Amino acid sequence: MGSTSTKIKLRTSDQKVFEVEKAVAVQSQTIKYIYENGCPDSVIHVHSVSGDILSKILDYCKKHVNSAAGKEDISPEELYEWDANFVKVDQNTLFDLILAANCLKIESLLDLTCQTVANMIKGKRPEEIRTTFNIKNDYTIEAEEAVRRENKWAFDMLGGVGTMVIEELADDTMSKCVTNTKSRVCVIAANQIVMMRSISKLANKKSIDVYKQPQNPTTPRIKESVKQRNVGTGFIELFFHFKCKM
Amino acid sequence: MSSSLSSSSSSEDANGNSGRRGVGDFGAPSLTRRRANNEIWPGPFVEDLVVQVAIDASRSFGRLAVAAALANVFQVCSTWQAVSRSDPLWHRLTTVIWGRTHRMHASWREEYVYRHQTAQNFRAGRSFYHTLHFDPASVDNPDGLTCRCLTLSDTHLACGFADGTVRLFDLSTRQLVGTFHPHHRDRFGRFSRAVSGIVITDPRIIFATLDGDIHVAIIDGEPLARTAHLGNVVNDGALVDFTGCGRWWVGLYAGVPGRALHVWDGNTEELAFVNTNLTDPEAVMGWHTLTELTETIGRVRVTGQESAVACTSLRYMVVDLRNPEFPLHDREWRRRLTVASLDTNGEAFIMVDSRGLAIVRRVDTLEEVCRFNTRNVNVMGCMNLGYALMCAAGVVRVWEIEHGQHLYSLNQNVEEVNAMVADDRHVAAAGSDTGIHLWDFGAQ
Numbered sequence: 001m002g003s004t005s006t007k008i009k010l011r012t013s014d015q016k017v018f019e020v021e022k023a024v025a026v027q028s029q030t031i032k033y034i035y036e037n038g039c040p041d042s043v044i045h046v047h048s049v050s051g052d053i054l055s056k057i058l059d060y061c062k063k064h065v066n067s068a069a070g071k072e073d074i075s076p077e078e079l080y081e082w083d084a085n086f087v088k089v090d091q092n093t094l095f096d097l098i099l100a101a102n103c104l105k106i107e108s109l110l111d112l113t114c115q116t117v118a119n120m121i122k123g124k125r126p127e128e129i130r131t132t133f134n135i136k137n138d139y140t141i142e143a144e145e146a147v148r149r150e151n152k153w154a155f156d157m158l159g160g161v162g163t164m165v166i167e168e169l170a171d172d173t174m175s176k177c178v179t180n181t182k183s184r185v186c187v188i189a190a191n192q193i194v195m196m197r198s199i200s201k202l203a204n205k206k207s208i209d210v211y212k213q214p215q216n217p218t219t220p221r222i223k224e225s226v227k228q229r230n231v232g233t234g235f236i237e238l239f240f241h242f243k244c245k246m
Numbered sequence: 247m248s249s250s251l252s253s254s255s256s257s258e259d260a261n262g263n264s265g266r267r268g269v270g271d272f273g274a275p276s277l278t279r280r281r282a283n284n285e286i287w288p289g290p291f292v293e294d295l296v297v298q299v300a301i302d303a304s305r306s307f308g309r310l311a312v313a314a315a316l317a318n319v320f321q322v323c324s325t326w327q328a329v330s331r332s333d334p335l336w337h338r339l340t341t342v343i344w345g346r347t348h349r350m351h352a353s354w355r356e357e358y359v360y361r362h363q364t365a366q367n368f369r370a371g372r373s374f375y376h377t378l379h380f381d382p383a384s385v386d387n388p389d390g391l392t393c394r395c396l397t398l399s400d401t402h403l404a405c406g407f408a409d410g411t412v413r414l415f416d417l418s419t420r421q422l423v424g425t426f427h428p429h430h431r432d433r434f435g436r437f438s439r440a441v442s443g444i445v446i447t448d449p450r451i452i453f454a455t456l457d458g459d460i461h462v463a464i465i466d467g468e469p470l471a472r473t474a475h476l477g478n479v480v481n482d483g484a485l486v487d488f489t490g491c492g493r494w495w496v497g498l499y500a501g502v503p504g505r506a507l508h509v510w511d512g513n514t515e516e517l518a519f520v521n522t523n524l525t526d527p528e529a530v531m532g533w534h535t536l537t538e539l540t541e542t543i544g545r546v547r548v549t550g551q552e553s554a555v556a557c558t559s560l561r562y563m564v565v566d567l568r569n570p571e572f573p574l575h576d577r578e579w580r581r582r583l584t585v586a587s588l589d590t591n592g593e594a595f596i597m598v599d600s601r602g603l604a605i606v607r608r609v610d611t612l613e614e615v616c617r618f619n620t621r622n623v624n625v626m627g628c629m630n631l632g633y634a635l636m637c638a639a640g641v642v643r644v645w646e647i648e649h650g651q652h653l654y655s656l657n658q659n660v661e662e663v664n665a666m667v668a669d670d671r672h673v674a675a676a677g678s679d680t681g682i683h684l685w686d687f688g689a690q
Contacts, residue, residue, distance in 0.1 A: 095286055098286075098287075098288070098291060099286060099288065102288040102290070102291055110291065110294065111294075113291075114291065114294045114295050114298050115298060117295055118295055118298040118299050118302055119302075121295075121299055121318075121319065122299075122302060122306075124318070125318060126318050126321040126322045129318070129319070129322045130322055130323070135322055135323050136323065137322075137323060138323050138324050138325075139321075139323070139324060143324070144321070147320060147321055147327060148321070151313070151316075151317035151320060151321070153313070153359055153362070153363065154313030154314045154316065154317045154362070155313075155314055155317070
């Protein structure tokens with residue numbers, strides 16, 4: 001029972017039946033387990049996966065099996081690109097792929113989707129992440145505050161000196177801090193590091209106007225003007241005036 | 247060959263779990279009924295996601311930025327926050343980001359926070375300074391006051407002196423808790439019993455003397471150490487540096503050609519390998535070390551990946567301790583190297599050349615991590631996971647090694663430093679006076 005053209009039948013949640021080569025199907029640890037411990041002739045029911053998704057997943061498994069076995073002439077870079085295109089799908093499909101890969105236990109696909117989601121998260125604040133993945137904020141005000149307090153240690157960058165925390169970055173916010181001339185100033189708004197400035201770059205300017213390029217269209221354009229004043233040996237006071245434009 | 251039934255892009259699934267949804271409709275929001283996706287994220291997937299976010303943040307912004315990136319993930323919704331309660335997740339994060347494999351705190355989350363805050367203290371220059379003392383009256387030979395080498399563990403600091411004595415200090419109480427001596431034997435010169443290096447592998451403390459003897463003592467045990475290996479100066483030369491980790495001991499010799507590197511199995515105490523000609527040019531100088539104070543001839547340090555880096559002023563080598571016959575790298579350097587500047591952390595090593603340029607490289611690939619100018623040729627150096635410390639003319643200066651940015655100088659002066667060591671919490675330096683300098687950057 002080990003011929004290379006052994007086929008396995010899979011039935012999805014929407015009653016579609018797929019017939020695939022064993023080598024492709026057993027990329028899924030779940031299917032492999034069921035196949036090896038059940039009757040190999042019957043159809044394997046994959047309850048929580050729909051036909052569309054299983055079809056895509058089988059394409060993925062087939063590509064990887066063929067490339068590993070040398071049946072397809074594809075370089076590692078080309079496979080990497082193929083994978084990158086594979087996950088260029090809409091949100092719902094991506095979620096379904098994640099759920100299916102988790103349920104079918106396909107390690108490499110889980111790693112791929114995990115990296116994809118991590119890339120989408122990079123540099124985003126919590127509310128931006130929620131928007132991207134359509135996640136509802138199910139925190140109460142108290143619970144959200146509790147979580148912020150729990151994670152406060154993560155934002156203590158320079159231990160007081162040189163850190164400026166702004167609770168609400170609205171239009172026309174003014175804030176000041178005192179820092180020594182060798183450090184950087186780190187501006188934190190709503191628990192997200194908004195910007196860091198090296199003091200030496202501000203050194204010889206009385207005031208500078210800086211337009212911050214928005215990283216994504218939902219963040220406001222921030223115009224900050226910085227004035228500085230010497231307040232004693234090695235320390236300067238920085239006076240930030242933020243103007244925000246949506 | 248998969249034979250699928252037609253899968254049109256707007257399939258209506260009868261009673262599947264996926265429910266009603268529109269597929270692939272980016273440009274037509276009215277057709278897309280997107281559901282709130284709080285419930286669907288599988289726990290193990292979110293854990294993997296958190297680890298991936300941590301790794302990405304560490305690569306882009308450095309280790310100290312990881313916690314902020316994770317806080318953003320946890321604040322998204324309570325389902326994502328739930329994984330922050332998983333201590334195994336914090337175990338993974340602590341291992342991946344801080345390289346710690348055993349914890350000293352009640353939970354892995356506390357361990358992570360501690361390492362983060364200690365690294366911040368290094369960044370900001372916040373430390374407690376102490377001097378460690380021992381009674382000089384207990385020393386009859388004046389050489390016994392010269393500290394030659396230092397080794398740190400999580401709990402102790404060991405100091406090796408020029409008369410063969412090793413003194414052990416407890417880092418939490420800063421008290422002297424042990425003094426160890428080697429067995430008496432004939433001396434080949436004034437410094438033949440000087441300690442070349444110490445390895446602490448709880449509960450053992452292993453130290454080697456210049457004449458090639460290796461001695462083993464138990465930390466809470468007898469002061470007289472057992473001789474594990476009898477050196478042979480005539481065959482091997484002088485043991486100029488000795489180091490190791492739990493599994494391996496490594497000795498660097500100078501004086502006899504072709505026998506520069508010795509590797510012992512730390513568990514069986516048996517010699518596993520002898521070879522290389524790294525120190526052949528320094529052979530004559532090697533003999534002189536037995537009788538007089540010379541400059542540092544060679545240095546060897548181990549990494550976290552079971553490899554060792556050894557250097558002289560002309561050349562450096564990287565060997566895999568499991569397979570030492572074939573060095574991973576063997577390079578000569580155009581400019582002379584400052585031998586006393588060599589140190590390693592888990593994955594990289596640092597060296598300063600004759601123009602004062604310090605370069606940090608990855609041990610496995612020799613890829614350059616950063617470089618900076620120390621502005622001094624005669625430096626003694628040490629490093630930990632994120633920071634490098636260089637001592638020159640009594641002043642210890644600190645750089646971070648993600649980008650090579652100079653941070654600050656330590657406030658205390660260290661005159662004529664002979665030995666310096668750093669780990670991720672403490673920094674210690676010893677000069678010719680009887681006090682040993684200790685800086686504690688640990689979070690309170």
